[in-house]
Amino acid sequence: MRIGELAEAVGVSTRAVRHYHRIGLLPEPPRRINGYRTYGVRDVLRLARVRRLTELGLSLDEAADVLADDEGRELGEILAEIDADLARQEVEIRRRRERLAELLRRAADGPLDADDAVSVPTAELLDRMTTAFPGSDAARRDREFLALLDTSGAAALVAEQYREVLHDPEVVARTAELYRRFDELATRSVDDPDVTELARDFAAAVPAELVTGIDPGLDLDAHPFAAAFLRDLAPAQAEAVRRVYGIWSGR
Missing domain, CATH: 1.10.1660.10 (Multidrug-efflux Transporter Regulator; Chain: A; Domain 2)
Incomplete structure (x- = not known):
């Protein structure tokens, strides 16, 4: 043959x-x-x-x-692993189809953009932030950052924390004021007193649950992603972020 x-x-x-x-x-x-x-x-x-x-x-x-x-694994063992993997894939496919169905429903009401493909909880949070803080560059950056975190599921905790508080007019007003002050730092010097004051107020406004477990020894300027984020800010804004992280980490 x-x-x-x-x-x-x-x-x-x-x-x-x-x-x-x-x-x-x-x-x-x-x-x-x-x-x-x-x-x-x-x-x-x-x-x-x-x-x-x-x-x-x-x-x-x-x-x-x-x-x-003589050395091979038992066929039954491998088939059981494959069956379990297929079951996980079925769950994931079902979840993706549910998300696609939600996006298709939203598409019927108007055009979608790239960040609309995030998970439902994160999408709801981004929508609320857009409504609550229109025109703020700082809020826009936060929305982009949350969309990025959504790829790893890390945005779920943030979405859970803020799902209800953004319906509170007082909380929305305080947060809008923080965003306004941060936006104004774009034209200020690094040694402006508002840098320290805003860092203190911003650090106090974030729920403790969102900052527990952070690395107190992390150097933001040496971390690839954090350094890129800081470079995208004005010098005074970047300094405010460094000081906020210093407060959170107890430095």
């Missing part, structure tokens, strides 16, 4: 057979005098097993384990 006949018998490509030879998954028979490889029934059976196992979701390495004579 030639390589093309072997591949046809099992329903794979000759390229796949040659790849299995290269990685040692399928033993390569010696070439005959005419230069051709000749395959037997055992090769057909092994190749068929490889195809069945990979169709079940096993990687080629896992298929090799199963087919090993």
Whole structure:
């Protein structure tokens, strides 16, 4: 049996057979005098097993384990792992479809932008912030930062903390004032007294739950992301952020 006949018998490509030879998954028979490889029934059976196992979701390495004579993992163990992984994928797919359905409903009311693809709790928080603090550059940066945090799920705590407080007119007014003062620092010098005053007021306004566990030894200017964030600010604003972090970390 030639390589093309072997591949046809099992329903794979000759390229796949040659790849299995290269990685040692399928033993390569010696070439005959005419230069051709000749395959037997055992090769057909092994190749068929490889195809069945990979169709079940096993990687080629896992298929090799199963087919090993004495050292391989039990097929039942690997299949159980695959089943568990498929179950997790089903949950994730269901969650994604629910989010897509929500975005499609919102798209019916008007155009979406890139940050609308965040999770529902974060999207609700961003909407409330847009309504509560229109025109503030500081609020805009915070919305962008929350959208970024959403990729790791870290924004969930923030969304939970602020979901209700942004309905409180007094809290909204105090926060809007902090944003206004921060925006004004864009034209101030680093040694302006408002830098220290704003840092103190801002640090006190943030719920303690959001700053517990921060690294007191972290140097913001040495951290790649924090340093990039500070460079995007005016000098006085960046200094205010450093001082806020110093207050939170007890320095």
